[in-house]
Amino acid sequence: MENKNRITGEDLIKMGYTPAKWFKEALNFINENDLKGNELTTYLANFKFPKPIGLNINKVPFNINIRAENEIEEINVKNVTDTMVELMRTPTIVSGAIMPDACPTGPTGTIPVGGVAVANNAIHPGMHSADICCSVMLTDFGKVSPKDVLDIAQSITHFGPGGRSRDSQFRLPSDLLKEIEGNYFLNNQKCISVARSHLGTQGDGNHFLFVGTSKKTGNTMMVTHHGSRGFGANLYSKGMKVAERFRKELSPETLKQNAWIPYNTEEGQEYWKALQIIRKWTKKNHECLHNTTLEKLGVERKDRYWNEHNFVFKDGDLFYHAKGATPLDKKFMPDITGPRLIPLNMAEPVLIVEGETTSTNLGFAPHGAGRNMSRTQHRKSKLGTLEDIFTEETKNLDVRFYSNEIDITELPSAYKNAASVRRQMNDFNLGKVVDEVLPYGCIMAGNWKKNAPWKKKRK
Template sequence: MESKIKISGKEIIALDFKPGKWFPKAIEYINKNQLIEVEISTYLEQFKLGSEIDLLEKTADLIINIKVENELEAINVNSVTKSMETLMKTPTIVGGAIMPDACPTGPEGTIPVGGIVIAKNAIHPGMHSADICCSVMLTDFGKADPKEVLDAAHSITHFGPGGRDRDVQFRFPADLLLEIEGNPFLNNQKCISAARTQLGTQGDGNHFLFVGKSKNTGNTMLITHHGSRGFGANLYGRGMKIAEQFRQKLSPQTLKQNAWIPYETEEGKAYWEALQIIRKWTKLNHEVLHNATLEKLQIEKENRFWNEHNFVFKDGDLFYHAKGATPLDEKFMPDITGPRLIPLNMSEPVLIVEGKTTENNLGFAPHGAGRNVSRTQHRKSKTGTNEEIFEEETKGLDIRFFSNEIDITELPSAYKNAETVRNQMVEFGLGEVIDEVLPYGCIMAGNWQMNAPWKNRRRQDKKK
């Protein structure tokens, strides 16, 4: 076929494809983009089996970089492994791995935290989750006083739900707004509003602002951990709806949470571009907080680097879905800025690591310490008041909760043993630690729901 010749359904049938509801859209796409023969074959591959693609009879190869060291971990590891084995029957999948910080995040077949899944020519929105591009950024403040850095950052950052009031919003770049408006997944008022108001905010949960000192240099380091907030969550929601439409046509047997968008489709290309815009926004979300803190203290940064997790990384026609896994290989990071960061918990150092791709790490390292039990289970396991538990677990540290309410599910005991994770990183070749940021203190959202505005209103209404 020549690129300038308009094709019809006859030509597609001649290539051994069964007629289906997807024909008109495929014909329109091929003609609109003037695809040549090889490009047409690649594009049509997603429709090869007509309306239904069976699950894999044999699961794709799964590499397990975690081992059981106590009874509690056995329950967690068995659950993670079983879930990944079910997921690895998804038709697009060609390989995967589990990291030492792995923990379950949903029903069987859902990618766990600490899971890596490689898909061919497919993007699975459910495998990067709603917290798209959750990431970590470090800025070197030189010999600045860590308390002064934490105090300054505390006066600037924003944790909890929603965004910033209009009078304290950061200036939004015009070029980034144009990119957002030019993408069909992002060009809606909900996305644009979230992008504007939530710039310079950190959300809640396990997101943090950490200050410590480099073990190597003694310099004070500011580290932030957060994702794309409501901006990314909106893309995730729209992506899941489109993926579900493809799942119903292409592979009804595939679990809903593992639905995919074929990359070679118009939707696939647009979704990939949307992910890159989300990545750019999230990096900026870190930068505005770091830069404002530097400016307040009138300090010039000495160094800065960042890396993401909860993201999709492309290598040719392979898409690496890293749910809570840190990219080691430079090919995954188009703007590589330095070594990678792995936080463990508020009382442990943030690890600064480097590493190369090996057979078992697939080019990734863990992203943190992970959990062996849920937040609810951890809360039930603790005795004493929140204040007593907090005092015991944070001695010697300057730990603050933005909401002024302690969240004991973010204290060190809520996470896996940090030494165990570090030992398994060495054992399985998951990155080399080249420096550590020793903790001074950190800020987290805290239990902001305890005194949420709507709860206060209810209490006051009852008093009337």
């Protein structure tokens, strides 16, 4: 006979509980054991979340390592500062910093590019964004012709959406695959599929393959810039969903983009492990391109180092979310083998830097030159044909677009003044330049949307 006094989900909601995954299991137990009165209250106490956490009332300070040098930059700095003020209201955040290349992205309260946010025992997926572990790697090729390196690298690399065809894929290492399969966030067919097909790919936007020569030694060096592609984007999507569940239960007032996963939960532990696996994959992604270029040229590398600039770094109970900020402090990089890399734009050197933590930089430096305006604004500001603009801005450089279509939003004028960024790096003690990779040329995705497959099909 059906129990007319069965407890339902609606009853739990009326008692003040937020709908959650535990409802089903709890209701089964309650009704099977006919819990009532004190027994019911005692049992449900196991699922009672603490009182919702409000936003920070007191202003959490953050360090401003940026100075406006013209009217456009004044607007940019104000927007960046305003979004950081709102970001600092997030309950988990204890400190932060902005770098000379900072620029806003998303609504107010979203961590800006060139921003660092330090959280106590919490990982914020929205603060590392979908391009997890966006990073740069340098290989020293010795006295090899820069043109030869660029030519060979062009025959190997892959830009644009999607991954490689089956006959051109790199092999995913078995030990890395085993780690992926052992992680709750990554062990699904979609993740594993893109981990295979996106290996050895660079994406689009500001990602590049740069070749130049060392100012110190004259050696030819190759630098690649890209992140974890679809593999990392899948983790980001799952992480944001889990963080949103916690946000609704723990801190409904927190902005959705700033939701967090508590580190001391099972989800937090697994997400941290997943981030480290993404890091390993991304490093391998760089290595595939560098090692294959070395092999085809028949030379051995003289040196190599790399660093991410879009990641979460852990130091004790603190989690440093760097959204476009280069780690200077060695404690953030367990596999450090050399200095760090800061690219500026295709016509400027890639800076090779070293540095320490100071009271204002939190152990970080800028990750590049940043932007003062959006891509759309930049397009509208340029007069003349694409070819004329391209020719003017890339004089004496061998600049190639993988899609064979010029993307003027990646030309030097789209970025902040490189001399200004370098000057502010010095003024704010954000790393010391120990060498420079002087530009020979580069490969970028280009405007791949112009001739995208779906447009060809429509025609």
